[in-house]
Amino acid sequence: MKTEQLHSLFLTCHSVCTDTRKIKKDDIFFALKGDNFNGNTYAEQALSKGAKYVVIDEAQYKTSTRAIVVKNVLETLQELARFHRRFLNVPIIALTGSNGKTTTKELINAVLSQKYKTTATRGNLNNHIGVPLTLLAMGCNTDIGIVEMGANHLKEISFLCHIATPDYGYITNFGKAHLEGFGGVEGVIKGKSEMYDYLSTNNKTVFVNGNDTIQLNKTSTSKRFVFGNNAIADVNIDFTEAQPFVICKYNNLYIKSQLIGDYNFNNIAAAIAIGNYFKVEDKAIKTAIENYIPNNNRSQIIKKGTINIILDAYNANPTSMYAALLNFEKQPGHKTAILGDMFELGVDAKKEHQSITDLAISINIDRVIFIGDNFHQSEIHSDKSMKYSNFEDFKTQFDFSEIKNTTLLIKGSRGMALERLIDLLPSH
Known part of the structure; x- marks a missing residue:
């Protein structure tokens, strides 16, 4: 089937779906493949759940006239998207x-x-x-x-x-x-x-x-x-302050955001x-910026008991970790940082984790806890820091009641899932 023909069918559908658990009536289902799944095997299920059409690339799964067989489902999805983009212009x-x-x-x-x-x-x-x-x-x-x-x-x-x-x-x-x-x-x-x-x-x-x-x-x-x-x-935009939220000046308007850190x-x-x-x-620009509240573990501000939490656990790399730590140092009062490993650094992993370790223990942060195999291998010469090779060791060995009356930075790569810490912290 030509892309133009498939696009005509797509325009009659509700939306595109690649997961049968999220199928809505009149969706078009694209049977993508992954390392551990074959979307073709779900084609019939997608139709039974209300899909209007299914796009597959293994002919043995064609059980309906509403199943469209193509050479490669992923490439077809990409080409359809490109065609649709040109169609809308x-x-x-x-x-x-x-x-x-x-x-x-x-x-x-x-x-x-x-x-x-x-x-x-x-x-x-x-x-x-x-x-x-x-x-x-x-x-x-x-x-x-x-x-x-x-x-x-x-x-x-x-x-x-x-x-x-x-x-x-x-x-x-x-x-x-x-x-x-x-x-x-x-x-x-x-x-x-x-x-x-x-x-x-x-x-x-x-x-x-x-x-x-x-x-x-x-x-x-x-x-x-x-x-x-x-x-x-x-267009001129001036940085004013970040104590802790970023304020900037634009066309004689002061815009007070709900984002922490001068890096924002x-x-x-x-x-x-x-x-x-x-x-x-x-x-309208001022209204939009001031009303934007970060979510999904990105620079979220959470209050739990006596702890003010800066949850920045969506992801991390050496550049963002460096910026977060230098910004965190500027926060008033007692400060605790819990830092998780940074992934996808290849041969630079040891050097970059050591660099962040050295920075964290050298600046004005009262306590630093490192979690993950890479940080565990870093050399640490400081009585204000602790390290654990993995999250489970930290969870079972650390006394969480010790974290109180402090501002807490939580940051690490997505695979560390450090947002799990929130439920472990004392609420009084």
């Missing part, structure tokens, strides 16, 4: 970066939705499956699409740009993330810059943080819109700048 903003992608995407969405009907990446569905699903979630009433793109190796951003064909793009930063897949920091810069390469080649607009010299150099020949607090900025200033500034570019009124 709405402006699309793409963003990537080492840190802050999802928060920035949520902020941009909050700002632009003050004036436009937006469709944005849900959660962090930002890979070779998530990007097509985001595009296929857009409808004829979508004014602007906002597509987050993640990558852990070279050529991935280029591939995602080929599917989404964005009109605008923004890179949050270049940091020490996914070093194993990219082969080092230079690989990270090269990989993320594939977005700039695509936009520049196609004469599209890039949004650039004017305070980031790497970004400025990478986009020197691009069509760009610069924000910052310097002479080359198209650039995320906020990008959203303000993009709102400015798309002519969202200043007061």
Whole structure:
């Protein structure tokens, strides 16, 4: 079946689904495969649950005229998304970066939705499956699409740009993330810059943080819109303070966010700048930023008993860990940090964990607890720190009643799932 024909069928469906547990009536089900599952085996179940069509790539599972057999389900999903994006022809903003992608995407969405009907990446569905699903979630009433793109190796951003064909793009930063897949920091810069390469080649607009010299150099020949607090900025946004929440100044308005840490200033500034570019009124931008509350373990503020918790356990890499610790040091009162391993660092894992260990015990934090095999192998010479090789050892051996009357930072990679700590902390 040609893509155009499949697209005609797709337009008659409610939405795209890849998980039979979430099937809704009149969905179109794509039978994707993974290391431990074969979606083809669920095709009949999808139909029985109300799917209007199922797309499969193993003919023996065709039990209905509503089953569409293709050569490769994943590639068909991607091509359908690309076709649908061209069919709608709405402006699309793409963003990537080492840190802050999802928060920035949520902020941009909050700002632009003050004036436009937006469709944005849900959660962090930002890979070779998530990007097509985001595009296929857009409808004829979508004014602007906002597509987050993640990558852990070279050529991935280029591939995602080929599917989404964005009109605008923004890179949050270049940091020490996914070093194993990219082969080092230079690989990270090269990989993320594939977005700039695509936009520049196609004469599209890039949004650039004017305070980031790497970004400025990478986009020197691009069509760009610069924000910052310097002479080359198209829009000026000034950092005021982060005690603990970020406050910034824009067009004589003070915007008081509910995001902690000065490292969140650039995320906020990008959203303000993009709102400015798309002519969202200043007061509406202020309202959107001030009403945005972080969730999903990203810089959440939680109060439990005598403990003020900064839960930043969604993910971690050396760059974000470094920024979080330096910001945490500025917090008043007694401070405790619980830090979990950082993943996907490859041959740099030992060096980077030792570097973060040295930083954490050298700055003004009263107590530091390290969890994970990598941190456990780090050398620690301090009586204010403890280390555990895994979460279960920490859970069974540590006396949680000791954590009280303190501000607590919890940060680690997604695989560490340190949000589990919340239920273990005393509530009095």
